[in-house]
Amino acid sequence: MMYSSLLSSLTGLVLASPFFSLNDPTAQLFERSQLLSSKCTTTTNVQSCHNTTVQTNLCCFEAPGGLLLQTQFWDTNPSTGPSNSWTIHGLWPDHCDTTFSENCDSSRDYTGIGTLLTNNGASDTLAFMNQFWVDINGANEQFWEHEWATHGTCMSTLEPSCLPSGSVKGAEAVAFFQTVVKLFQTLPTYTFLSNAGITPSSTKTFTLSQLTSALKAQSGFTPSLDCTSGALNQISWYFNLKGSIIDGTFVPIDAPETGSCPSTGIKYPLKTGTPPYMQAPGALPTKATIHASTGVGGLLSAGTWSTQTLATYTISGTTSSFTMTSSKGNCGVSGTTFSCGSGVSLTTFSAVASGSNLLLASGGSTAFSSDGTPSGSTVFTVFTGSSHSNDYTLTIVSS
Numbered sequence: 001m002m003y004s005s006l007l008s009s010l011t012g013l014v015l016a017s018p019f020f021s022l023n024d025p026t027a028q029l030f031e032r033s034q035l036l037s038s039k040c041t042t043t044t045n046v047q048s049c050h051n052t053t054v055q056t057n058l059c060c061f062e063a064p065g066g067l068l069l070q071t072q073f074w075d076t077n078p079s080t081g082p083s084n085s086w087t088i089h090g091l092w093p094d095h096c097d098t099t100f101s102e103n104c105d106s107s108r109d110y111t112g113i114g115t116l117l118t119n120n121g122a123s124d125t126l127a128f129m130n131q132f133w134v135d136i137n138g139a140n141e142q143f144w145e146h147e148w149a150t151h152g153t154c155m156s157t158l159e160p161s162c163l164p165s166g167s168v169k170g171a172e173a174v175a176f177f178q179t180v181v182k183l184f185q186t187l188p189t190y191t192f193l194s195n196a197g198i199t200p201s202s203t204k205t206f207t208l209s210q211l212t213s214a215l216k217a218q219s220g221f222t223p224s225l226d227c228t229s230g231a232l233n234q235i236s237w238y239f240n241l242k243g244s245i246i247d248g249t250f251v252p253i254d255a256p257e258t259g260s261c262p263s264t265g266i267k268y269p270l271k272t273g274t275p276p277y278m279q280a281p282g283a284l285p286t287k288a289t290i291h292a293s294t295g296v297g298g299l300l301s302a303g304t305w306s307t308q309t310l311a312t313y314t315i316s317g318t319t320s321s322f323t324m325t326s327s328k329g330n331c332g333v334s335g336t337t338f339s340c341g342s343g344v345s346l347t348t349f350s351a352v353a354s355g356s357n358l359l360l361a362s363g364g365s366t367a368f369s370s371d372g373t374p375s376g377s378t379v380f381t382v383f384t385g386s387s388h389s390n391d392y393t394l395t396i397v398s399s
């Protein structure tokens, strides 16, 4: 096996066999401090799915989900993320026999993941997620909430009772997102393939054994590959874990199952598809939610900024001039205050394409600001322009 380079600055999360490449786009910054520590001692940690006796402390032994999959997408149409990187799907705790549990604790289905990360010192993780953990329809916050609720709540080592006393509500979800990001950064699938001379192409096809042997030669381990219509779409890198998801050691293993790709004729398409929101230039969704650019919440029906469930806005007009209503009534700007309600006069807005986002603009400007960042039941008035302390843009997401 051959490692491009060893990442020595990776703190907290430890890989038994780290693989990493420094010219990879995911190799940004990452010197994150450990915000939480488990109370597990790494020297005595038994490897998940390899115990020969019943383990009783499931805060330090991941069970029943001891077979962990770090899944990544290659989304080309719409295309998401950088053209030279796969993107994060999630981290899934399969049982040792590859069956799995999902949605294990609805009382911990957190909303406002962006706010939770910002408020808990993990804004570097959030910034990375905004680039590399992106939803195919642009609804990143909902995607993160889904990944946490569906998979994160099933991890035994992230049970709230396993956290140090005094941990804030949601601290275990912060640890989950930090760990997934750090693990993903050690798995540069695009670079592994390109180092082996396999790059996206509109004409070439590959055999499954070409792809898996290239990935094994680069990383030391065989992942599983899923295809959609004969084209690569997803990869799963498999691990067992010694200790806790929070700060344990991920031990890479060969995939115990094969994915859905055929054995020959596999396409690896270029990311040439139009990103979300720009698929019909000039066209606007007629029903949309409006999200803050920071990944923190969006607009409620009264037009305030919140991390609660976002309102659906009805949009009529074209990108250069449209009006909006919510269940509360007309939406408009009075002075610099944006609001929606029965006494509000409609004002016109426009939409501006920015990368893969369609941004809301008032008076031609996409700048909005508030006096704080919402969390829990605290909401903030939205003002046009950036004269208030917290600046952001607002993304229109079709719903």
Ligand SMILES: *[C@@H]1O[C@H](CO)[C@@H](O)[C@H](O)[C@H]1NC(C)=O
Pocket (backbone or CB within 6 Å): 051, 052, 053, 054, 055, 056, 063
């Ligand atoms: C390993 O530990 C888990 C969790 O306690 C338990 O369910 C399983 O039966 C153990 N396996 C063996 C072979 O003892």
